[in-house]
Amino acid sequence: MAHAVKSFDAAGIRKDFPILSQRVHGHRLVYLDNAASAQKPQAVIEAIRRFYSSDYANIHRGVHALSERATRLYEEGRVQVQRFLGAADAREIVFTRGTTEGINLVAQTWGRKNIGAGDEILITALEHHSNIVPWQMLCEERGARLRVAPVNERGEVEKFEFSERTKLLAMAHISNVLGTIVPVREAAAAAHARGITVLVDGAQAAPHMKVDVRELDCDFYVFSGHKLYGPTGIGVLYGKSALLEAMPPYQGGGDMIRSVTFEKTTYNAPPYKFEAGTPDIAGVIGLAAAIDYVNEIGIDNIDAYEQELLGYATRELEKIDGLRIIGTARHKAAVISFVLEGIHPHDAGTILDRYGVAVRTGHHCAQPLMERFGVPATTRASFAFYNTPEDVDALVSAIHKAKEMFA
Amino acid sequence: MIDDLYQEIILDHSKRPRNTGRLENATAAAEGFNPLCGDKLTLELRIEDGRIEDARFAGSGCAISTASASLMTEVLKGRTKQEAEKLFERFHELLTSDAADASDLGKLAVFSGVREFPARVKCATLAWHTLKAALENSREKVSTE
Ligand SMILES: Cc1ncc(COP(=O)(O)O)c(C=O)c1O
Numbered sequence: 274m275a276h277a278v279k280s281f282d283a284a285g286i287r288k289d290f291p292i293l294s295q296r297v298h299g300h301r302l303v304y305l306d307n308a309a310s311a312q313k314p315q316a317v318i319e320a321i322r323r324f325y326s327s328d329y330a331n332i333h334r335g336v337h338a339l340s341e342r343a344t345r346l347y348e349e350g351r352v353q354v355q356r357f358l359g360a361a362d363a364r365e366i367v368f369t370r371g372t373t374e375g376i377n378l379v380a381q382t383w384g385r386k387n388i389g390a391g392d393e394i395l396i397t398a399l400e401h402h403s404n405i406v407p408w409q410m411l412c413e414e415r416g417a418r419l420r421v422a423p424v425n426e427r428g429e430v431e432k433f434e435f436s437e438r439t440k441l442l443a444m445a446h447i448s449n450v451l452g453t454i455v456p457v458r459e460a461a462a463a464a465h466a467r468g469i470t471v472l473v474d475g476a477q478a479a480p481h482m483k484v485d486v487r488e489l490d491c492d493f494y495v496f497s498g499h500k501l502y503g504p505t506g507i508g509v510l511y512g513k514s515a516l517l518e519a520m521p522p523y524q525g526g527g528d529m530i531r532s533v534t535f536e537k538t539t540y541n542a543p544p545y546k547f548e549a550g551t552p553d554i555a556g557v558i559g560l561a562a563a564i565d566y567v568n569e570i571g572i573d574n575i576d577a578y579e580q581e582l583l584g585y586a587t588r589e590l591e592k593i594d595g596l597r598i599i600g601t602a603r604h605k606a607a608v609i610s611f612v613l614e615g616i617h618p619h620d621a622g623t624i625l626d627r628y629g630v631a632v633r634t635g636h637h638c639a640q641p642l643m644e645r646f647g648v649p650a651t652t653r654a655s656f657a658f659y660n661t662p663e664d665v666d667a668l669v670s671a672i673h674k675a676k677e678m679f680a
Numbered sequence: 681m682i683d684d685l686y687q688e689i690i691l692d693h694s695k696r697p698r699n700t701g702r703l704e705n706a707t708a709a710a711e712g713f714n715p716l717c718g719d720k721l722t723l724e725l726r727i728e729d730g731r732i733e734d735a736r737f738a739g740s741g742c743a744i745s746t747a748s749a750s751l752m753t754e755v756l757k758g759r760t761k762q763e764a765e766k767l768f769e770r771f772h773e774l775l776t777s778d779a780a781d782a783s784d785l786g787k788l789a790v791f792s793g794v795r796e797f798p799a800r801v802k803c804a805t806l807a808w809h810t811l812k813a814a815l816e817n818s819r820e821k822v823s824t825e
Contacts, residue, residue, distance in 0.1 A: 615695075617717075617741065619719075619803065620686075624682060636717075640718075649718035649719070679691070679695075
């Protein structure tokens with residue numbers, strides 16, 4: 274890269290990720306499947322180990338020292354997430370299992386209460402299945418309609434067309450297939466002008482760019498810990514206080530109640546109303562450590578570095594004969610989907626793997642989007658800040674090997 | 681080794697698949713789908729007096745699934761339904777069991793390398809699952825999932 278971001282030491286950062294130092298099939302591991310899930314820095318692994326080794330107990334109900342310590346760490350994690358998202362209040366942060374559960378939670382609580390027969394939900398053509406199917410299920414149940422804002426040839430959402438009946442706009446912040454950065458702030462403003470509620474699927478955005486939910490002015494924002502260098506099994510739903518207050522509970526059980534008798538149960542306040550049962554306590558500890566780690570590097574530095582990497586990778590890949598990049602939005606994150614003439618993505622993925630290059634192939638849980646671009650599948654290289662220009666070079670050279678094989 | 685997977689004969693059949701297109705006066709057919717990679721396949725057979733007289737396939741898929749369909753249609757011709765079903769079982773064994781003996785499988789033995797690539801076994805078996813559905817004379821879609 275001609276102008277590597279100053280003060281960004283990706284090679285040094287790699288050392289924070291123990292998994293990256295291994296060899297795969299005799300080659301240096303080049304991990305380019307970050308959009309599916311990101312690797313974990315030692316700081317996260319160590320925080321979880323430390324928690325289980327010295328602070329672990331169940332939370333919220335214990336009066337003993339360990340329970341108090343675990344509760345404090347768990348609730349500090351919530352504050353950590355609040356600050357990370359720029360939310361007004363920690364009570365607006367609900368812990369979930371991940372993006373998928375966050376969306377389902379909103380569909381089943383807010384959705385069931387607010388979506389009626391004949392109403393419409395608007396999504397975009399670039400959604401992950403997890404931001405399609407829960408709304409389809411809701412629409413079927415309520416007799417509502419799902420509408421789709423199209424994308425252009427570059428993979429950009431050009432226009433959000435609302436109708437009189439649109440009640441919800443649910444959209445990805447960044448496409449996991451194309452890398453398109455959707456103008457969610459502008460879309461949210463247009464939706465709000467018509468009294469439409471807005472949910473943003475931030476699974477791909479939270480790890481790669483500054484997110485400020487108050488600046489975006491979305492009503493709900495969801496993301497997954499495991500894509501943010503944190504553990505699996507933990508995710509976040511941000512919801513504006515007034516909305517969370519008015520929503521019925523999600524699951525019933527312990528922690529989500531204020532008092533229970535066989536005649537009547539009164540519910541706890543948000544966020545606890547939505548956190549029935551023992552949550553993933555260690556997951557929250559790990560997520561908080563991941564956010565600490567990201568903050569230390571600086572999300573803006575990460576964004577700038579990944580943009581340079583994207584530029585370099587795009588230029589290098591474009592030089593390859595017969596390679597076509599799917600998704601050429603003007604505002605893009607470091608995700609590159611491509612197809613190779615005469616080589617099915619599945620074969621490309623297998624061959625790349627043999628050269629130590631981990632990419633994802635297939636429909637990436639976005640079958641309607643594949644159809645839109647007329648391809649059954651793509652090969653996708655998705656980058657993180659621990660990737661380097663050498664990783665790009667290894668990808669390019671492995672693609673040439675695949676081409677030789679199928680020549 | 682990657683060369684065990686993409687053997688010459690597999691590459692050849694994937695680039696120049698045999699017996700493609702539609703079959704006039706087919707008597708049995710089935711569609712196969714591998715949701716994992718989006719591979720789709722239509723298989724048509726002409727069966728007369730319990731014997732497969734002709735077989736053709738159409739669809740889009742990876743090299744492994746295309747080559748597998750191509751080689752399958754070649755070896756099927758002239759076989760009885762029972763023989764074809766037996767072949768399905770033998771082929772399945774070849775891909776899933778280390779101890780499998782490929783001596784009676786002829787050309788199909790080139791797929792033994794797939795065993796080392798568990799994620800690709802379904803690619804190689806898609807055509808065969810579709811065959812099984814066609815033999816059972818169902819027009820329903822089969823899926824590898
Ligand atoms: C844009 C987008 N939305 C939602 C999801 C689902 O996330 P999870 O599987 O962590 O619930 C993903 C992950 O693949 C994604 O990329």
